[in-house]
Amino acid sequence: MTTAAESLRVFETTLRSLPLHSFAERLPELLTEHAALLGATVRLVDYPAANLVPLVGAAEAVPITGTLPGAAFREQQAVVQNDWTVHLPLLCRGNCHGVLSGTVLSEPDDARLVELREVADALADALQVADLGTDQLARVRRDRRMTVAAEMQWELLPGRGLACPEFTLAGQLEPAYGVRGDNFDWSVDPGKLTLTLTNGMGEGLDAALLTTIAITAMRNARRSGHGIAEAAALADQAVWGQYAGTHFVAALLLSLDLETGALGIVDCGSPQVWRVRDDECTRILLETQVPLGSLEETHYRVQNETLRPGDRLLVVSDGVFDSQSGDRRYADVALPRTVRTTRALPPGQAVRAVLSDLAVFRDHEDLDDDAVVVCLDWHGPATRT
Numbered sequence: 001m002t003t004a005a006e007s008l009r010v011f012e013t014t015l016r017s018l019p020l021h022s023f024a025e026r027l028p029e030l031l032t033e034h035a036a037l038l039g040a041t042v043r044l045v046d047y048p049a050a051n052l053v054p055l056v057g058a059a060e061a062v063p064i065t066g067t068l069p070g071a072a073f074r075e076q077q078a079v080v081q082n083d084w085t086v087h088l089p090l091l092c093r094g095n096c097h098g099v100l101s102g103t104v105l106s107e108p109d110d111a112r113l114v115e116l117r118e119v120a121d122a123l124a125d126a127l128q129v130a131d132l133g134t135d136q137l138a139r140v141r142r143d144r145r146m147t148v149a150a151e152m153q154w155e156l157l158p159g160r161g162l163a164c165p166e167f168t169l170a171g172q173l174e175p176a177y178g179v180r181g182d183n184f185d186w187s188v189d190p191g192k193l194t195l196t197l198t199n200g201m202g203e204g205l206d207a208a209l210l211t212t213i214a215i216t217a218m219r220n221a222r223r224s225g226h227g228i229a230e231a232a233a234l235a236d237q238a239v240w241g242q243y244a245g246t247h248f249v250a251a252l253l254l255s256l257d258l259e260t261g262a263l264g265i266v267d268c269g270s271p272q273v274w275r276v277r278d279d280e281c282t283r284i285l286l287e288t289q290v291p292l293g294s295l296e297e298t299h300y301r302v303q304n305e306t307l308r309p310g311d312r313l314l315v316v317s318d319g320v321f322d323s324q325s326g327d328r329r330y331a332d333v334a335l336p337r338t339v340r341t342t343r344a345l346p347p348g349q350a351v352r353a354v355l356s357d358l359a360v361f362r363d364h365e366d367l368d369d370d371a372v373v374v375c376l377d378w379h380g381p382a383t384r385t
Contacts, residue, residue: 004115007034011119015126020134024056027123035119037102042090042123043069044098046141047154047176049352052099055140064352069099074349078113086113088120092128094163094170096348146177149208153179156215158186161348165382166258167193170347171374174319174355175367181207181249182317182370185215187222191258194222196231197271197372199250199317201291206247213238214249214292228253232266232292232300239293248291252315259381261307266300268292270318271372272331274339277311281340309380312350314339319369320354325362334361347375 011034018026024042031040041059043052052069053061064070072079072087076096079087084104090097100120108116131137146154153173161170171184181200186193196218200210217238221231232253239249250269256262265273267286274283287303307313321331338357342350351373358371 004118008115008118008122010034012122012126015122020130020136023126023130023134024136027055028057031100031102031119031123035102035116036105037086037100037116037119038104040100040102042098042100044127044137044141045073045096045160046143047146048174049160049172049176053140053143055098055137069101072099074346074352076346076348078117080108080113084108086116088116090120090124090127091163092121092124094161094168095124095128095159096161097124097127142177144177147204149181149204150175150177150179152205152208152212153181153183156183156185156212158184162186162188164188164193164258166379167256168347168377168379169193169195169375170351171372172351172355174371179370180204181211182319182372183211183215184315184372184374185219187219188258193254193256193258194228195254195256195315195374195376197252197315197317197374199270199370199372201248201250210239210243210247210249210293213242214251218251218253227302228255228264228266229300229302232268233298236268236292236294236298236300237296240296243293245294245296248293250291250318252286254313254315255302256307256376256378261309261311261378261380263305263307265303265305267303268300270322272316272318272321274314274316274336275311276314276339276343277308279340281336281343283336307378309378311378312343312347313376313378314350314354315372315374315376316354317370317372319367319371320358320373323358323362323368323371325365328361330358330361334358347377350375 028040031037042055051061068079069087076089088100173179184197186195198211200207214235217235218231221234252271253266255264269291323330342353354373
């Protein structure tokens with residue numbers, strides 16, 4: 001009799017051998033054969049993170065809010081219905097691609113759920129790799145054409161989430177199909193997490209091109225072994241060299257030491273950082289320096305803070321905190337309350353809750369500016385075994 005571990009290995013091997021152009025179509029039969037999951041449906045999260053849309057087949061899209069597949073996505077945990085239908089998040093190192101749903105032959109116990117989660121994790125890994133070589137997944141995630149500027153911004157993103165023993169991280173852009181110059185980026189290296197938010201001035205392609213130059217320059221500095229002050233200086237020179245001070249990029253660069261919780265900050269413009277520690281929600285006052293590209297050969301300074309295990313950081317762009325509804329400003333009316341009341345939610349849920357609350361604050365009117373929200377939970381140094 002084939003064991004669950006053997007079936008998993010065969011499933012993983014088969015996924016790797018599938019041609020990308022037939023990858024999606026083969027998944028339901030493979031999941032039935034190797035995981036005994038009947039009627040399997042793979043749903044991917046769409047760009048606005050509002051719905052789960054079927055990768056193939058005639059299954060319906062389902063909203064993330066108010067549905068059982070949505071609960072699996074939001075909580076990033078398996079959800080089991082009374083009829084033994086199981087919904088499993090498709091997680092790859094904290095980046096949730098969607099949800100796998102299907103029916104099992106008997107009520108699943110804990111051991112069976114572990115097996116199914118391993119199948120879902122293997123599928124998530126395969127989806128992440130497939131996304132590099134086929135546009136099928138990107139087409140499924142969108143329900144209309146996005147602007148060229150938005151296409152550029154989404155291609156720059158590192159993902160929607162990242163999880164390690166030391167931290168959990170999530171972010172989201174809005175408006176998903178028309179974002180212009182706002183973006184975020186992150187990278188985790190031995191002993192260090194680097195996080196950046198950028199906001200290129202202007203509209204459309206002008207803003208997207210500015211952001212692309214800044215992010216690429218900061219990645220170049222990071223991958224050459226430089227810190228965030230040097231990364232800001234290199235991006236500043238790159239933008240200045242192209243525009244000679246007529247255009248600039250607001251940016252925030254963070255560097256977190258994964259051993260000590262020491263946090264370095266370089267603030268070059270508009271983003272705000274809010275910290276939740278215990279029951280207190282406070283805005284971290286930043287030493288504001290000039291935006292990238294404003295002046296030739298700017299030298300940037302690092303502001304030092306320290307995170308404690310259990311701290312949460314919520315970073316928001318000016319499209320969030322400075323958003324207006326009549327004579328009311330979101331940061332003055334609702335943002336601190338929302339940051340505090342979403343404290344118990346996982347970072348991905350907290351990000352969506354802030355953007356949802358912002359939409360309610362604006363009576364669901366279109367945003368005047370791009371909105372970026374990034375949430376970081378600091379768990380503390382990893383335990384060495």
